[in-house]
Amino acid sequence: EKGGYEHFMLKEINEQPRSIADCMRGRLDAQAGRLIVGGLRDYINKFQNADRIIIIACGTSWHAGLVAEYLFEEFARIPVEVEYASEFRYRNPVINEGDFVIAISQSGETADTLAAIELAKSKGATIFGVCNVVGSSIARATHAGSYTHAGPEIGVASTKAFTAQISVLTMMALMLGYQRGTLAESKYMQLLNELEAIPAKVEKALESNAQIEYIASQYKDARNFLYLGRGYNFPVALEGALKLKEISYIHAEGYPAAEMKHGPIALIDEEMPVVFIATKDSSYEKIVSNIQEVKARKGKIIAVVTEGDTSVKSMADHVIEIPATHEALVPLLSVIPLQLLSYHIAVMRGCNVDQPRNLAKSVTVE
Numbered sequence: 001e002k003g004g005y006e007h008f009m010l011k012e013i014n015e016q017p018r019s020i021a022d023c024m025r026g027r028l029d030a031q032a033g034r035l036i037v038g039g040l041r042d043y044i045n046k047f048q049n050a051d052r053i054i055i056i057a058c059g060t061s062w063h064a065g066l067v068a069e070y071l072f073e074e075f076a077r078i079p080v081e082v083e084y085a086s087e088f089r090y091r092n093p094v095i096n097e098g099d100f101v102i103a104i105s106q107s108g109e110t111a112d113t114l115a116a117i118e119l120a121k122s123k124g125a126t127i128f129g130v131c132n133v134v135g136s137s138i139a140r141a142t143h144a145g146s147y148t149h150a151g152p153e154i155g156v157a158s159t160k161a162f163t164a165q166i167s168v169l170t171m172m173a174l175m176l177g178y179q180r181g182t183l184a185e186s187k188y189m190q191l192l193n194e195l196e197a198i199p200a201k202v203e204k205a206l207e208s209n210a211q212i213e214y215i216a217s218q219y220k221d222a223r224n225f226l227y228l229g230r231g232y233n234f235p236v237a238l239e240g241a242l243k244l245k246e247i248s249y250i251h252a253e254g255y256p257a258a259e260m261k262h263g264p265i266a267l268i269d270e271e272m273p274v275v276f277i278a279t280k281d282s283s284y285e286k287i288v289s290n291i292q293e294v295k296a297r298k299g300k301i302i303a304v305v306t307e308g309d310t311s312v313k314s315m316a317d318h319v320i321e322i323p324a325t326h327e328a329l330v331p332l333l334s335v336i337p338l339q340l341l342s343y344h345i346a347v348m349r350g351c352n353v354d355q356p357r358n359l360a361k362s363v364t365v366e
Protein backbone atom coordinates (compact mmCIF):
# COMPACT_ATOMS: atom_id res chain seq x y z
CA GLU A 1 0.00 0.00 0.00
CA LYS A 2 3.00 2.29 0.50
CA GLY A 3 4.03 1.45 -3.04
CA GLY A 4 7.49 0.34 -2.00
CA TYR A 5 8.18 3.43 0.07
CA GLU A 6 9.06 3.26 3.72
CA HIS A 7 6.43 5.79 4.70
CA PHE A 8 3.22 7.20 3.27
CA MET A 9 4.69 10.68 3.51
CA LEU A 10 7.55 9.81 1.18
CA LYS A 11 5.18 8.09 -1.20
CA GLU A 12 2.92 11.12 -1.22
CA ILE A 13 5.80 13.53 -1.76
CA ASN A 14 6.89 11.46 -4.73
CA GLU A 15 3.38 11.25 -6.12
CA GLN A 16 3.22 15.00 -6.70
CA PRO A 17 4.09 15.05 -10.40
CA ARG A 18 1.09 12.81 -10.90
CA SER A 19 -1.26 14.34 -8.35
CA ILE A 20 -0.72 17.83 -9.77
CA ALA A 21 -1.31 16.51 -13.28
CA ASP A 22 -4.49 14.77 -12.05
CA CYS A 23 -5.65 18.02 -10.53
CA MET A 24 -5.20 19.86 -13.84
CA ARG A 25 -6.59 17.09 -16.02
CA GLY A 26 -9.76 18.08 -17.86
CA ARG A 27 -9.34 21.65 -16.62
CA LEU A 28 -6.25 22.93 -18.35
CA ASP A 29 -5.27 22.57 -21.99
CA ALA A 30 -2.53 25.10 -22.63
CA GLN A 31 -2.19 24.32 -26.31
CA ALA A 32 -5.85 25.05 -26.92
CA GLY A 33 -5.64 28.05 -24.59
CA ARG A 34 -8.37 26.50 -22.48
CA LEU A 35 -8.78 26.66 -18.72
CA ILE A 36 -12.05 25.69 -17.07
CA VAL A 37 -12.56 25.17 -13.37
CA GLY A 38 -15.89 23.43 -13.70
CA GLY A 39 -17.06 23.90 -10.12
CA LEU A 40 -17.22 27.66 -10.66
CA ARG A 41 -19.75 27.49 -13.48
CA ASP A 42 -22.90 28.31 -11.54
CA TYR A 43 -21.25 31.03 -9.47
CA ILE A 44 -19.01 32.64 -12.04
CA ASN A 45 -20.83 35.98 -11.90
CA LYS A 46 -20.57 36.16 -8.14
CA PHE A 47 -16.89 35.30 -8.41
CA GLN A 48 -16.13 37.84 -11.12
CA ASN A 49 -17.99 40.60 -9.34
CA ALA A 50 -16.93 39.81 -5.80
CA ASP A 51 -16.10 42.84 -3.65
CA ARG A 52 -13.70 40.73 -1.69
CA ILE A 53 -12.45 37.18 -1.47
CA ILE A 54 -12.19 35.72 2.02
CA ILE A 55 -10.19 32.54 2.38
CA ILE A 56 -10.73 30.37 5.45
CA ALA A 57 -8.63 27.35 6.41
CA CYS A 58 -6.31 25.88 9.04
CA GLY A 59 -2.72 24.68 9.05
CA THR A 60 -1.21 23.77 5.72
CA SER A 61 -4.45 24.61 3.93
CA TRP A 62 -4.16 28.11 5.39
CA HIS A 63 -0.69 28.35 3.85
CA ALA A 64 -2.16 27.42 0.47
CA GLY A 65 -4.66 30.21 1.10
CA LEU A 66 -1.82 32.68 1.63
CA VAL A 67 -0.32 31.72 -1.73
CA ALA A 68 -3.77 32.26 -3.24
CA GLU A 69 -3.92 35.76 -1.77
CA TYR A 70 -0.87 36.71 -3.84
CA LEU A 71 -2.34 35.01 -6.93
CA PHE A 72 -5.83 36.54 -6.76
CA GLU A 73 -4.55 40.01 -6.01
CA GLU A 74 -1.90 39.92 -8.71
CA PHE A 75 -4.01 38.47 -11.50
CA ALA A 76 -7.60 39.34 -10.68
CA ARG A 77 -7.11 42.54 -8.66
CA ILE A 78 -9.72 41.59 -6.08
CA PRO A 79 -8.83 42.22 -2.43
CA VAL A 80 -8.25 39.04 -0.46
CA GLU A 81 -8.24 38.24 3.22
CA VAL A 82 -6.85 34.97 4.48
CA GLU A 83 -8.25 33.91 7.82
CA TYR A 84 -7.57 31.18 10.31
CA ALA A 85 -11.01 29.58 10.53
CA SER A 86 -10.78 29.49 14.32
CA GLU A 87 -10.11 33.23 14.63
CA PHE A 88 -12.58 34.25 11.97
CA ARG A 89 -15.53 32.43 13.48
CA TYR A 90 -15.11 33.76 16.99
CA ARG A 91 -14.49 37.42 16.35
CA ASN A 92 -17.79 38.66 14.91
CA PRO A 93 -16.29 39.31 11.47
CA VAL A 94 -17.74 41.68 8.89
CA ILE A 95 -19.23 39.52 6.14
CA ASN A 96 -21.37 40.81 3.31
CA GLU A 97 -23.36 39.34 0.48
CA GLY A 98 -20.75 40.51 -2.01
CA ASP A 99 -18.07 38.42 -0.36
CA PHE A 100 -16.88 35.29 -2.06
CA VAL A 101 -15.60 32.88 0.57
CA ILE A 102 -13.19 30.10 -0.33
CA ALA A 103 -12.82 27.34 2.25
CA ILE A 104 -9.77 25.13 1.79
CA SER A 105 -9.54 21.72 3.45
CA GLN A 106 -7.83 18.48 2.57
CA SER A 107 -10.05 16.31 4.76
CA GLY A 108 -13.18 18.39 4.43
CA GLU A 109 -13.84 17.61 8.08
CA THR A 110 -11.99 20.31 10.01
CA ALA A 111 -14.42 21.51 12.69
CA ASP A 112 -13.35 25.16 12.78
CA THR A 113 -13.41 25.49 9.00
CA LEU A 114 -16.86 23.95 8.87
CA ALA A 115 -18.17 26.29 11.56
CA ALA A 116 -16.67 29.31 9.79
CA ILE A 117 -18.46 28.25 6.60
CA GLU A 118 -21.79 28.06 8.40
CA LEU A 119 -21.25 31.51 9.85
CA ALA A 120 -20.37 33.08 6.46
CA LYS A 121 -23.31 31.31 4.87
CA SER A 122 -25.71 32.72 7.43
CA LYS A 123 -24.54 36.23 6.45
CA GLY A 124 -25.36 35.66 2.80
CA ALA A 125 -21.85 35.16 1.39
CA THR A 126 -21.18 32.67 -1.41
CA ILE A 127 -19.06 29.76 -0.21
CA PHE A 128 -16.76 27.80 -2.48
CA GLY A 129 -14.93 24.71 -1.27
CA VAL A 130 -11.51 23.43 -2.27
CA CYS A 131 -11.44 19.95 -0.75
CA ASN A 132 -9.60 16.74 -1.39
CA VAL A 133 -11.96 14.21 0.16
CA VAL A 134 -14.97 13.68 -2.06
CA GLY A 135 -18.33 13.93 -0.33
CA SER A 136 -16.78 15.30 2.90
CA SER A 137 -18.72 17.55 5.27
CA ILE A 138 -17.15 20.75 3.94
CA ALA A 139 -17.70 19.70 0.34
CA ARG A 140 -21.36 19.25 1.21
CA ALA A 141 -21.74 22.45 3.23
CA THR A 142 -20.48 24.78 0.48
CA HIS A 143 -22.53 26.24 -2.39
CA ALA A 144 -20.06 24.96 -4.96
CA GLY A 145 -16.51 23.77 -5.13
CA SER A 146 -13.70 22.05 -6.90
CA TYR A 147 -11.97 18.93 -5.76
CA THR A 148 -8.20 18.80 -5.69
CA HIS A 149 -8.08 15.18 -6.93
CA ALA A 150 -4.77 14.49 -5.17
CA GLY A 151 -5.91 11.02 -4.12
CA PRO A 152 -6.00 9.79 -0.51
CA GLU A 153 -3.44 11.47 1.72
CA ILE A 154 -2.55 9.20 4.64
CA GLY A 155 0.52 10.87 6.18
CA VAL A 156 -0.55 13.36 8.84
CA ALA A 157 1.84 15.90 7.34
CA SER A 158 0.11 17.32 4.32
CA THR A 159 2.21 17.30 1.14
CA LYS A 160 0.46 16.40 -2.10
CA ALA A 161 -2.80 17.95 -0.90
CA PHE A 162 -0.98 21.27 -0.48
CA THR A 163 0.38 21.35 -4.03
CA ALA A 164 -3.00 20.26 -5.40
CA GLN A 165 -4.74 23.04 -3.46
CA ILE A 166 -2.32 25.57 -4.90
CA SER A 167 -2.90 24.14 -8.37
CA VAL A 168 -6.67 24.59 -8.13
CA LEU A 169 -6.33 28.07 -6.67
CA THR A 170 -3.86 29.05 -9.39
CA MET A 171 -6.27 27.89 -12.08
CA MET A 172 -9.07 29.85 -10.40
CA ALA A 173 -6.95 33.01 -10.23
CA LEU A 174 -5.84 32.78 -13.86
CA MET A 175 -9.36 32.11 -15.07
CA LEU A 176 -10.74 34.98 -13.03
CA GLY A 177 -8.02 37.40 -14.10
CA TYR A 178 -8.47 36.58 -17.75
CA GLN A 179 -12.24 36.92 -17.61
CA ARG A 180 -12.08 40.19 -15.70
CA GLY A 181 -9.56 41.58 -18.15
CA THR A 182 -6.96 42.20 -15.47
CA LEU A 183 -4.67 39.52 -16.92
CA ALA A 184 -3.62 40.16 -20.51
CA GLU A 185 -4.11 37.37 -23.03
CA SER A 186 -0.42 36.94 -23.86
CA LYS A 187 0.54 36.66 -20.20
CA TYR A 188 -2.38 34.34 -19.57
CA MET A 189 -1.25 32.03 -22.37
CA GLN A 190 2.30 32.07 -21.09
CA LEU A 191 1.09 31.15 -17.60
CA LEU A 192 -1.06 28.29 -18.91
CA ASN A 193 2.01 26.85 -20.60
CA GLU A 194 4.13 27.28 -17.49
CA LEU A 195 1.45 25.62 -15.39
CA GLU A 196 1.25 22.67 -17.71
CA ALA A 197 5.01 22.22 -17.41
CA ILE A 198 4.89 22.06 -13.60
CA PRO A 199 4.49 18.26 -13.12
CA ALA A 200 7.69 17.59 -15.11
CA LYS A 201 9.50 20.27 -13.11
CA VAL A 202 8.31 18.75 -9.82
CA GLU A 203 9.79 15.48 -11.05
CA LYS A 204 13.07 17.31 -11.60
CA ALA A 205 12.92 18.90 -8.14
CA LEU A 206 12.52 15.44 -6.60
CA GLU A 207 15.87 14.43 -8.06
CA SER A 208 17.63 16.37 -5.31
CA ASN A 209 16.48 13.79 -2.79
CA ALA A 210 19.89 12.24 -2.07
CA GLN A 211 21.49 15.64 -1.64
CA ILE A 212 18.71 16.71 0.71
CA GLU A 213 19.19 13.53 2.70
CA TYR A 214 22.84 14.49 3.16
CA ILE A 215 21.88 18.00 4.30
CA ALA A 216 19.41 16.44 6.74
CA SER A 217 22.21 14.34 8.25
CA GLN A 218 24.19 17.53 8.94
CA TYR A 219 21.38 19.34 10.75
CA LYS A 220 19.26 16.63 12.32
CA ASP A 221 20.43 17.55 15.82
CA ALA A 222 19.73 21.26 15.54
CA ARG A 223 17.40 22.60 18.23
CA ASN A 224 15.90 25.35 16.10
CA PHE A 225 15.42 26.25 12.46
CA LEU A 226 14.42 29.44 10.77
CA TYR A 227 12.72 29.48 7.34
CA LEU A 228 12.72 32.70 5.36
CA GLY A 229 11.14 33.70 2.07
CA ARG A 230 9.62 36.74 0.41
CA GLY A 231 6.63 37.23 -1.86
CA TYR A 232 5.23 33.97 -3.14
CA ASN A 233 7.85 32.13 -1.12
CA PHE A 234 6.80 33.64 2.20
CA PRO A 235 3.92 31.14 2.65
CA VAL A 236 6.34 28.41 1.57
CA ALA A 237 8.64 29.41 4.45
CA LEU A 238 5.73 29.01 6.86
CA GLU A 239 4.90 25.65 5.35
CA GLY A 240 8.52 24.44 5.53
CA ALA A 241 8.66 25.32 9.22
CA LEU A 242 5.34 23.63 9.96
CA LYS A 243 6.45 20.45 8.17
CA LEU A 244 9.62 20.31 10.24
CA LYS A 245 7.99 20.93 13.60
CA GLU A 246 5.14 18.52 13.19
CA ILE A 247 7.15 15.48 12.21
CA SER A 248 10.64 16.02 13.66
CA TYR A 249 9.67 17.96 16.82
CA ILE A 250 12.38 20.50 16.13
CA HIS A 251 11.29 24.03 16.86
CA ALA A 252 11.07 25.97 13.62
CA GLU A 253 9.75 29.35 12.64
CA GLY A 254 8.82 30.68 9.24
CA TYR A 255 9.08 34.38 8.59
CA PRO A 256 8.96 36.85 5.73
CA ALA A 257 12.68 37.47 5.25
CA ALA A 258 12.37 41.23 5.61
CA GLU A 259 10.83 40.86 9.07
CA MET A 260 14.03 39.25 10.31
CA LYS A 261 15.52 42.54 11.34
CA HIS A 262 12.46 43.27 13.46
CA GLY A 263 13.27 40.52 15.93
CA PRO A 264 14.29 37.04 14.80
CA ILE A 265 17.77 38.16 13.73
CA ALA A 266 18.62 38.18 17.44
CA LEU A 267 18.38 34.38 17.39
CA ILE A 268 21.11 33.91 14.82
CA ASP A 269 24.44 32.41 15.79
CA GLU A 270 26.60 29.58 14.47
CA GLU A 271 24.12 27.05 15.85
CA MET A 272 21.18 28.30 13.83
CA PRO A 273 20.34 26.73 10.46
CA VAL A 274 18.43 29.18 8.29
CA VAL A 275 16.57 27.88 5.27
CA PHE A 276 16.23 30.56 2.61
CA ILE A 277 13.89 30.18 -0.32
CA ALA A 278 15.81 32.40 -2.69
CA THR A 279 14.60 31.73 -6.20
CA LYS A 280 15.23 34.12 -9.12
CA ASP A 281 12.22 36.38 -8.91
CA SER A 282 11.35 40.00 -8.28
CA SER A 283 12.61 39.87 -4.70
CA TYR A 284 15.85 38.06 -5.45
CA GLU A 285 18.19 40.99 -4.80
CA LYS A 286 16.44 41.71 -1.53
CA ILE A 287 16.70 38.17 -0.29
CA VAL A 288 20.37 38.05 -1.26
CA SER A 289 20.97 40.89 1.18
CA ASN A 290 19.01 39.02 3.85
CA ILE A 291 21.31 36.05 3.27
CA GLN A 292 24.32 38.33 3.74
CA GLU A 293 22.88 39.52 7.05
CA VAL A 294 22.62 35.95 8.30
CA LYS A 295 26.07 35.06 7.00
CA ALA A 296 27.60 38.01 8.81
CA ARG A 297 26.22 36.53 12.03
CA LYS A 298 27.60 33.07 11.23
CA GLY A 299 24.23 31.41 10.73
CA LYS A 300 24.24 28.21 8.66
CA ILE A 301 22.59 28.81 5.31
CA ILE A 302 20.60 26.24 3.39
CA ALA A 303 19.14 27.83 0.26
CA VAL A 304 16.58 26.71 -2.26
CA VAL A 305 17.60 28.41 -5.50
CA THR A 306 16.77 28.46 -9.19
CA GLU A 307 18.86 26.18 -11.41
CA GLY A 308 22.05 27.87 -12.49
CA ASP A 309 22.14 30.38 -9.62
CA THR A 310 25.60 31.64 -8.74
CA SER A 311 25.25 34.54 -6.26
CA VAL A 312 23.51 32.60 -3.52
CA LYS A 313 25.73 29.60 -4.16
CA SER A 314 28.79 31.65 -3.30
CA MET A 315 27.36 32.50 0.13
CA ALA A 316 25.33 29.51 1.24
CA ASP A 317 26.57 26.39 3.05
CA HIS A 318 24.21 24.28 0.94
CA VAL A 319 22.09 25.03 -2.09
CA ILE A 320 19.25 22.96 -3.49
CA GLU A 321 18.29 23.74 -7.06
CA ILE A 322 14.79 23.75 -8.51
CA PRO A 323 13.83 24.42 -12.14
CA ALA A 324 12.93 27.94 -13.24
CA THR A 325 9.27 28.85 -13.70
CA HIS A 326 7.04 31.91 -13.54
CA GLU A 327 7.35 33.57 -10.14
CA ALA A 328 3.68 32.96 -9.32
CA LEU A 329 4.10 29.21 -9.75
CA VAL A 330 7.28 28.85 -7.73
CA PRO A 331 5.59 27.58 -4.52
CA LEU A 332 4.65 24.38 -6.38
CA LEU A 333 8.35 23.69 -6.81
CA SER A 334 10.03 25.38 -3.86
CA VAL A 335 8.01 23.47 -1.27
CA ILE A 336 9.27 20.09 -2.57
CA PRO A 337 12.81 20.25 -1.10
CA LEU A 338 11.37 21.49 2.20
CA GLN A 339 9.02 18.49 2.39
CA LEU A 340 11.95 16.17 1.74
CA LEU A 341 14.19 17.94 4.26
CA SER A 342 11.67 17.57 7.06
CA TYR A 343 11.00 13.98 6.07
CA HIS A 344 14.65 12.93 6.21
CA ILE A 345 15.35 14.79 9.43
CA ALA A 346 12.35 13.13 11.09
CA VAL A 347 13.41 9.67 9.91
CA MET A 348 16.96 10.22 11.18
CA ARG A 349 15.62 11.29 14.54
CA GLY A 350 13.59 8.11 14.76
CA CYS A 351 10.25 9.90 14.74
CA ASN A 352 6.96 8.40 13.67
CA VAL A 353 6.75 10.27 10.39
CA ASP A 354 3.27 9.25 9.29
CA GLN A 355 1.66 9.59 12.69
CA PRO A 356 3.43 12.23 14.72
CA ARG A 357 2.62 12.48 18.41
CA ASN A 358 -0.35 14.59 19.49
CA LEU A 359 -1.65 15.03 15.94
CA ALA A 360 -4.62 13.66 14.03
CA LYS A 361 -5.12 13.65 10.28
CA SER A 362 -8.33 15.58 10.57
CA VAL A 363 -9.05 17.88 13.45
CA THR A 364 -12.73 17.35 14.09
CA VAL A 365 -12.67 18.93 17.53
CA GLU A 366 -12.61 22.69 18.08
Ligand code: M6R
Pocket residue numbers: 058059060061062104105106107108109110113156157158159242246359361362363
Ligand atom coordinates in the same frame (compact mmCIF):
# COMPACT_ATOMS: atom_id res chain seq x y z
O1 M6R B 1 -7.98 18.74 6.40
P1 M6R B 1 -7.58 20.16 6.48
O2 M6R B 1 -6.88 20.65 5.28
O3 M6R B 1 -8.76 21.06 6.83
O4 M6R B 1 -6.58 20.23 7.69
C1 M6R B 1 -6.04 21.44 8.16
C2 M6R B 1 -4.88 21.20 9.09
O5 M6R B 1 -5.30 20.47 10.22
C3 M6R B 1 -3.74 20.45 8.40
O6 M6R B 1 -3.30 21.10 7.25
C4 M6R B 1 -2.54 20.28 9.36
O7 M6R B 1 -1.97 21.52 9.63
C5 M6R B 1 -1.53 19.31 8.75
N1 M6R B 1 -1.14 18.33 9.72
C6 M6R B 1 -0.30 20.00 8.23
O8 M6R B 1 0.61 19.10 7.68
